Amino acid sequence: MNVLSKFAALGALMLIAACSNNDPxxxxxxxxxxxxxxxGSPSDPRSPAYFQQxxxxxxxxAVDQSTLSPQAQTVLQGQAEWLLANTDYTATxxxxxxxxxxREYNLALGARxxxxxxxxxxxxxxxxxxxxxxxxxxxxxxxxxxxxECYSKNRRAVTVLTGSTLG
Amino acid sequence: xxxxxxxxxxxxxxxxAPVYAQSGPLRLELTExxxxxxxxxxxxxxxxxxxxxQYATDISRVVAADLTGTGLFREISSDAFISRxxxxxxxxxxxxxxxxxxxALVTGAVxxxxxxxxxxxRIWDVFSGQELGNGLQFAGTTDGWRRMAHKVADQVYSRxxxxxxxxxSRVAFVxxxxxxxxxxxxxxxxxxxxxxxxxxxxxxxxxxxxxxxPTGDRLLYTSYESGRPRIYVLDVGRVKRQELKTQDxxxxxxxxxxxxxxxxxxxxxxxxxxxxWKMDLASGxxxxxxxxxxxxxxxxxxxxxxxxxxxxxRSGTPQLYIMPANGGEATRIxxxxxxxxxxxxxxxxxxxxxxxxxxxxxxxxxxRTDGSEERLLTAxxxxxxxxxxxxxxxxxxxxxxxxxxxxxxxxxxDISGRNLRPVRTPDGGSDPAWGPLQN
Numbered sequence: 047m048n049v050l051s052k053f054a055a056l057g058a059l060m061l062i063a064a065c066s067n068n069d070p071x072x073x074x075x076x077x078x079x080x081x082x083x084x085x086g087s088p089s090d091p092r093s094p095a096y097f098q099q100x101x102x103x104x105x106x107x108a109v110d111q112s113t114l115s116p117q118a119q120t121v122l123q124g125q126a127e128w129l130l131a132n133t134d135y136t137a138t139x140x141x142x143x144x145x146x147x148x149r150e151y152n153l154a155l156g157a158r159x160x161x162x163x164x165x166x167x168x169x170x171x172x173x174x175x176x177x178x179x180x181x182x183x184x185x186x187x188x189x190x191x192x193x194x195e196c197y198s199k200n201r202r203a204v205t206v207l208t209g210s211t212l213g
Numbered sequence: 214x215x216x217x218x219x220x221x222x223x224x225x226x227x228x229x230a231p232v233y234a235q236s237g238p239l240r241l242e243l244t245e246x247x248x249x250x251x252x253x254x255x256x257x258x259x260x261x262x263x264x265x266x267q268y269a270t271d272i273s274r275v276v277a278a279d280l281t282g283t284g285l286f287r288e289i290s291s292d293a294f295i296s297r298x299x300x301x302x303x304x305x306x307x308x309x310x311x312x313x314x315x316x317a318l319v320t321g322a323v324x325x326x327x328x329x330x331x332x333x334x335r336i337w338d339v340f341s342g343q344e345l346g347n348g349l350q351f352a353g354t355t356d357g358w359r360r361m362a363h364k365v366a367d368q369v370y371s372r373x374x375x376x377x378x379x380x381x382s383r384v385a386f387v388x389x390x391x392x393x394x395x396x397x398x399x400x401x402x403x404x405x406x407x408x409x410x411x412x413x414x415x416x417x418x419x420x421x422x423x424x425x426x427p428t429g430d431r432l433l434y435t436s437y438e439s440g441r442p443r444i445y446v447l448d449v450g451r452v453k454r455q456e457l458k459t460q461d462x463x464x465x466x467x468x469x470x471x472x473x474x475x476x477x478x479x480x481x482x483x484x485x486x487x488x489x490w491k492m493d494l495a496s497g498x499x500x501x502x503x504x505x506x507x508x509x510x511x512x513x514x515x516x517x518x519x520x521x522x523x524x525x526x527r528s529g530t531p532q533l534y535i536m537p538a539n540g541g542e543a544t545r546i547x548x549x550x551x552x553x554x555x556x557x558x559x560x561x562x563x564x565x566x567x568x569x570x571x572x573x574x575x576x577x578x579x580x581r582t583d584g585s586e587e588r589l590l591t592a593x594x595x596x597x598x599x600x601x602x603x604x605x606x607x608x609x610x611x612x613x614x615x616x617x618x619x620x621x622x623x624x625x626x627d628i629s630g631r632n633l634r635p636v637r638t639p640d641g642g643s644d645p646a647w648g649p650l651q652n
Contacts, residue, residue: 110530112485145393145613148554148568148597149421149644150467151524151531153442154480154487154508157464161485179485180441181464185419190393192594192615 092132094207101128105163107201109146112158114166122163125205126170135209139163141181142204144197149183156181163203239317239338239345241285241374243606250287251316251373253280256298257291258321258332265330268355269323272332272362275406276319279366279380282406283607284632289315301333310339317345319369330355334365336372346372359408360651367650379602380405383648384609385423385432388412389621389641398643400434402449405602405647407637413452422467422598425648427474432646433457435466444468444479446494458497459490467510471538472518478502480510489523491539502540513558513565514538515582522546522556522565522582533567535582546584555598558582559605564628566599566608577610579628590630600647609636611643 088095097103102125105118114122129135141160143152160179168174189196241251255277260269280286296309301322310318321334335348349368351361360381367378388401388410397416400423403409414420418438425432432447439456442464447454459465459481468479474494481490481499489502489509503509507527514521515538522535528545531552536543547553551571558565562582569576569589575596580587595613602608606628613621621643623636636642 145595147552147570148511148524148531150480150510151508151526151554153421153464153466154482154510157482157487158485158508164485178462181482182419185396185421187394190617190619192617192619 094135097125097128097132097205097207101125103206104202104204106198107159107203109144109197109201110155112155112162114162118163119166122166123170126167126172129167129172129176130170135207136176136178137167138178138180138206138208140186140204140206141179142186142200142202143184144200145184145187145192146197147184149185153181153183153185156183159201159203163205167205239341239373243285243374243376250285252287252289252314253277253317253319253369254289254291254294254310254313254315255280255319256294256296258323258334259298259301261322261324265323265325268325268330268358269321272323272358272365273319273321275359275362276321276366276369278406279363280369282634283370284627284634285374286317289313301335305337305342307337307339307342310337315339317369317373319365321365325355328355329353330358330361332361332365334368336369359404363404363406376606377604377650379604379607379647379650381651382603383429383651384600384623384636384645385413385425385434385648386611386623386638386645387420387423387643388638389643390416393617393619400432400447401638401642402432403638410639413447413449414454422644423646424469425646426470427472427649429648429651431470431474433468433470433477435468442466444477457492457494459492459499465490467512469512469514472514472516478512478514478521480512489521489540500540502536503543511555513556515558516560516562522558524554524556533565533584546580546582547587548584549587557599557601559601560603561605564605566601568597568599568610577608577626579608588630590626590628591624591633596624598644600645602647603650609645609647611645613643 083089086093088099102121105121139160141156143155164177164179187200189199255273258269258273260266277288281288293313296306298320318337318339324331331352333350336345338345351364353361363380366380370378382405384405385402388399389396391397398420399416400413400420402411418436421435423432423434435442436445444457444465445454464482466480468477476493478491480487487508487510489512490499491502492499505527507525509525511524512521519538520535521538524531525534531554533547533553533556534543534545551569553567553569555568556565564579566579569578574592576589577591577596577599578589593612594615599608599610607625609625611621612624613619621641623642623645626633
């Protein structure tokens with residue numbers, strides 16, 4: 047990871063840390079006002095959109111690694127808190143790899159990454175039966191350039207919410 | 214799909230005719246570095262009737278393309294011909310073929326009767342003025358004309374090189390379309406030269422890495438059609454697929470048949486860890502072959518079925534290992550710089566083809582089964598997934614180009630490292646699996 051992206055990650059981390067200081071459920075209940083929070087909108091702390099955008103639905107990994115960086119652990123801490131507060135939801139963690147690697151090895155590597163994220167959530171109290179994992183290896187990149195800038199975003203574990211309210 | 218009515222080899226000349234193939238001067242030794250391709254001529258085969266005319270032309274073109282495609286032969290253009298071959302039975306004017314330096318000459322005739330097509334052919338050693346082996350004939354249906362051409366070319370190749378042919382074979386692969394972040398994948402099968410592409414799945418689910426059964430009648434592959442990667446077996450003739458059940462809630466992939474076709478070895482992911490397992494196909498029972506916290510995948514049986522070569526990162530980076538087919542202690546065989554993956558045992562048993570990643574480049578390479586004599590055959594931004602021709606002389610693989618518009622396509626290369634060629638497919642292609650010679 048280059049210096050610039052380290053700073054970017056740090057910025058995201060501080061933002062997330064600021065958010066996770068508040069109890070999301072308390073925030074949701076206490077924000078009275080005249081309809082300032084649209085239920086289901088990104089500003090509703092109980093919404094999947096809030097989980098995705100504010101808590102952060104993904105963690106990134108170094109080349110060939112499945113260990114969780116301090117930044118990744120902070121994001122997952124926020125995910126765990128959210129899942130503990132929003133018990134209607136279950137989650138599938140999707141593990142991914144960049145294109146540098148053979149297809150089958152990367153499938154196994156994606157599974158390792160998804161599992162590392164799952165284990166962390168469990169260690170923070172989320173029930174194991176609420177979290178499934180799947181690996182897509184290098185089959186589903188979100189960035190398609192062939193440079194480290196894109197690769198670093200593709201080496202990811204994304205927590206996708208499922209649950210009755212999502213259909 | 215075409216079927217040969219008969220695949221019997223019928224000698225045209227009487228049995229008393231001597232066979233020159235093994236002792237004649239017309240011989241390419243493939244173990245030595247062949248720099249100069251052997252010049253040959255394939256005058257258009259002679260049609261027995263107007264109905265056979267187009268087939269006769271097309272078959273002789275495919276025979277010539279097969280031979281030229283090996284890089285071992287060079288076709289002499291018909292523009293240079295002095296003799297015209299207007300009768301299959303007429304004596305060959307050897308002086309005319311010598312004059313244009315054709316060392317090998319293939320003559321043939323084609324008969325069409327309804328939907329039945331018969332090809333007769335002879336192979337001539339021009340400089341000794343003698344026939345190389347006996348003339349043969351193949352009979353089949355008209356829509357299987359390409360297969361008969363490939364069978365003729367296989368005979369020419371094997372009589373001149375002394376090695377088995379590989380032209381009458383098929384390749385399973387993953388057909389790819391769309392950009393990298395929305396790629397659609399379909400399982401497909403085609404002739405080895407890219408003709409007769411047939412799609413076996415739709416693009417609704419990701420499919421990966423097909424492998425043929427030893428007789429070529431079934432394909433193993435990985436599909437996400439259930440939502441997660443699982444192993445499927447597909448009957449090629451009926452295009453019917455069936456999931457091979459592994460443990461509930463797991464992901465399984467990387468399946469390969471054992472050489473007797475009765476069991477498969479595959480990778481199973483449990484708790485984020487990938488190990489190798491073996492399934493008996495009759496009972497559906499699986500047993501574990503490896504048990505380490507490392508990734509173990511990409512297995513390949515030795516041709517005699519006693520050993521499995523596979524990829525593991527137990528040393529910290531992906532490397533190649535060989536273990537007994539029922540599991541047990543594994544021996545590391547790759548020790549060069551870089552990362553090694555996708556080992557595939559050659560059908561002759563002597564070499565292992567692999568993908569190597571080193572210093573930001575990918576290579577297809579071969580090494581002996583003890584890891585010695587490593588040779589890299591290709592280099593590019595991303596080469597991977599080698600598969601062997603039935604005779605162990607050629608390797609096909611996929612090559613992905615760099616960047617946002619990157620595309621995957623199939624290539625083949627001789628194990629000498631020469632004759633790198635694209636294999637044309639209608640869309641992009643990846644994960645080729647070369648099947649056995651057909652009957």
